[in-house]
Each structure stands twice: as structure tokens, then as C-alpha cells.
Amino acid sequence: MWHPTRRQSWAIRLIALLGLFVSDRVFHLWPSKGATVAYLIVLGLLIVQGWSALANTRPSRDMGRKSGSG
Secondary structure (H helix, E strand, O other): OOOOOHHHHHHHHHHHHHHHHHHHHHHOOOHHHHHHHHHHHHHHHHHHHHHHHHHHHOOHHHHHHHOOOO
């Protein structure tokens, strides 16, 4: 699994905020597309944050052992 570094996680947050802003603008033109994009961006951000939180709680040797099966 890919685990974002601190700098990458900040970049992901900025991209997500930009995506929400753009999708809000698009929402006025294509409501269904704008809502779908916003939901996907928020869902992806939550998944990334959840994975990084799991990576921070687990011991590093445990991650190394489970990386093959994951």
C-alpha cells in the first residue's frame, strides 16, 4: 500500500479543496456531475486519511510483514 508522507498529505488536502471549489462551480452547470465529483473527492480524502492514520498506529515491523499480503 502507498502511504503519503506529511508533504504529500498536505498536497492531497490542497488538491481536494481545489477539487471541491471547482466541482462547486461545475455544479451550477451540471448538477449530477458536480455532486459526483465532490463526493468522490471527499471519499478519496477520507480513505487516504484513514490509511495514513492506520499506518501511524501500526508498528513499522508489522507493516513490513503485512505488506506482501495486503
